[in-house]
Amino acid sequence: MSHRSERECTPALRAALRLAALALLLAGCSPVQPWVKPYEREHLADPLMSLSRNSISATYLDHMFETREGSHGATGAVGGGCGCN
Amino acid sequence: MRPARSAAAADAIDGVRGARVTGVASGTGRRPALSPFTRTLLALCIIAGPALSGVLPEDEADVMYHSYSGGGITVEGPSVLIRKKVGDSLSFTGQYYEDMISSASIDVRLSASPYHEIRKQESIGADYLHGKTTYSVGYIHSREPDYNADTTYYSVSQDMFGDLTTVTLGYKRAWDRIYRDICNAPHPTGSFCPDIINDPTFHQQADHRGYSFGVSQILTRNTLLDLNYEINTDQGYLANPYREIRYLSPGGLGFTLAPQVYPNTRTSNAASVLLKYYLPWRAVLSAQYRYYHDTWAVLGDTFQLGYTLPAWHRWVFDTSLRYYTQSHASFYSDLFPRADYQNYEARDRELAAFDSYTVGFGAEYQFDIPKVPWIHKSSANVRVDRMFIDYSDYRNALLADIYGAGNEPLYHLDATIFEAFISVWF
Numbered sequence: 096m097s098h099r100s101e102r103e104c105t106p107a108l109r110a111a112l113r114l115a116a117l118a119l120l121l122a123g124c125s126p127v128q129p130w131v132k133p134y135e136r137e138h139l140a141d142p143l144m145s146l147s148r149n150s151i152s153a154t155y156l157d158h159m160f161e162t163r164e165g166s167h168g169a170t171g172a173v174g175g176g177c178g179c180n
Numbered sequence: 181m182r183p184a185r186s187a188a189a190a191d192a193i194d195g196v197r198g199a200r201v202t203g204v205a206s207g208t209g210r211r212p213a214l215s216p217f218t219r220t221l222l223a224l225c226i227i228a229g230p231a232l233s234g235v236l237p238e239d240e241a242d243v244m245y246h247s248y249s250g251g252g253i254t255v256e257g258p259s260v261l262i263r264k265k266v267g268d269s270l271s272f273t274g275q276y277y278e279d280m281i282s283s284a285s286i287d288v289r290l291s292a293s294p295y296h297e298i299r300k301q302e303s304i305g306a307d308y309l310h311g312k313t314t315y316s317v318g319y320i321h322s323r324e325p326d327y328n329a330d331t332t333y334y335s336v337s338q339d340m341f342g343d344l345t346t347v348t349l350g351y352k353r354a355w356d357r358i359y360r361d362i363c364n365a366p367h368p369t370g371s372f373c374p375d376i377i378n379d380p381t382f383h384q385q386a387d388h389r390g391y392s393f394g395v396s397q398i399l400t401r402n403t404l405l406d407l408n409y410e411i412n413t414d415q416g417y418l419a420n421p422y423r424e425i426r427y428l429s430p431g432g433l434g435f436t437l438a439p440q441v442y443p444n445t446r447t448s449n450a451a452s453v454l455l456k457y458y459l460p461w462r463a464v465l466s467a468q469y470r471y472y473h474d475t476w477a478v479l480g481d482t483f484q485l486g487y488t489l490p491a492w493h494r495w496v497f498d499t500s501l502r503y504y505t506q507s508h509a510s511f512y513s514d515l516f517p518r519a520d521y522q523n524y525e526a527r528d529r530e531l532a533a534f535d536s537y538t539v540g541f542g543a544e545y546q547f548d549i550p551k552v553p554w555i556h557k558s559s560a561n562v563r564v565d566r567m568f569i570d571y572s573d574y575r576n577a578l579l580a581d582i583y584g585a586g587n588e589p590l591y592h593l594d595a596t597i598f599e600a601f602i603s604v605w606f
Binding site for chain 1: 390408449474504
């Protein structure tokens with residue numbers, strides 16, 4: 096297995112990999128251009144698109160599900176205490 | 181009990197995309213006095229605003245009544261939430277939440293007495309905005325007669341890539357103190373105890389830590405993506421002191437009850453993805469999936485679809501469908517073959533295998549409050565959810581005298597969740 100790996104990793108391949116790694120590093124230095132301009136965000140700015148619209152309700156429902164299921168987490172909600180006995 | 185990302189921080193993140201334009205670019209028409217030119221100018225200013233810096237959550241107050249009813253349990257109570265900015269960089273949040281619980285659930289009827297109790301929870305939080313970075317801290321205190329918990333959480337959110345991306349890192353720490361109530365007065369079986377006290381021989385503790393990572397991403401001019409990943413570690417007393425396992429035994433009902441024995445540690449991983457899509461007729465479609473797995477071998481999948489539609493100028497309607505399924509914990513059994521069958525033994529319904537469907541419907545009415553100029557927006561909301569849980573390996577042990585131990589029908593639970601709340605923004 097190791098013999099085949101050495102045969103496949105030719106100097107040309109190594110050079111290509113180094114170039115790819117260099118390109119990735121350099122890409123980090125250039126600013127990312129927003130592909131959705133600020134003036135194109137009218138729909139995204141609509142309150143209906145808010146991730147936390149009616150947050151008091153979302154927090155309550157998260158707690159209600161959490162106390163009745165084995166799963167929890169990754170909901171973006173804040174909770175505390177138990178209320179589960 | 182696991183703040184992944186504070187609600188305030190989430191609002192700050194959302195503000196990049198919309199919270200600040202509430203009531204302006206929404207087309208709900210609550211500013212009819214403004215000319216088209218002024219509205220366009222205002223909308224452009226606010227839409228362009230997030231490109232310059234992050235935003236804090238809006239000043240807001242919510243008053244809610246909530247109710248859960250199902251499976252012999254009723255939980256209801258109020259909740260009040262207030263958010264207020266101080267200056268341009270600092271915002272505070274305070275919330276009070278209360279559960280008034282009346283329980284005669286299947287677990288209680290099997291091995292304990294019905295009870296009433298109240299859980300009260302207070303929380304405070306602060307968000308500090310510095311450039312494109314929002315720092316959030318908070319503290320939550322929850323207390324019940326038999327359970328006290330203190331939670332602190334911290335998070336930092338950074339807007340980047342032309343405000344297309346918001347990255348959030350969060351940490352939380354919680355300390356729980358668990359007690360066990362006992363009845364201090366003789367009472368008939370199945371009735372409410374007139375005098376409940378803490379068992380002086382029972383006092384346990386549990387610690388929790390959570391680490392979270394979130395990315396909110398604008399994909400297109402109509403599509404948002406929200407990713408969350410969270411690791412939680414729990415250590416200490418993690419069982420429910422009132423519930424018991426049962427094992428086969430001759431005579432009587434065919435089983436005997438015994439205390440549960442849980443592991444003292446648990447580590448869980450949860451990852452979620454949420455997509456929101458803005459439809460051409462001003463409506464929003466959302467789809468969410470969450471994967472969950474822990475060291476107790478509980479594997480959970482959550483799927484949720486939502487649809488939001490404004491109508492008749494001042495109304496907004498929400499519908500949602502949620503499906504949840506999970507496998508049982510490795511040490512769970514509805515009926516163990518004998519006493520001390522294995523090291524860890526549990527019969528908590530929350531650790532059983534089950535499927536759950538929840539159908540929800542909500543309505544929001546936006547209204548003006550005359551002669552109160554400092555309130556610029558307000559709404560009244562009602563939401564009803566119906567939840568159906570079908571357990572795959574949790575049987576109704578109360579029917580053991582009819583069917584025999586281990587042959588009872590599988591347990592099924594229907595519940596109704598009701599919320600009514602008023603929100604004002606000022």
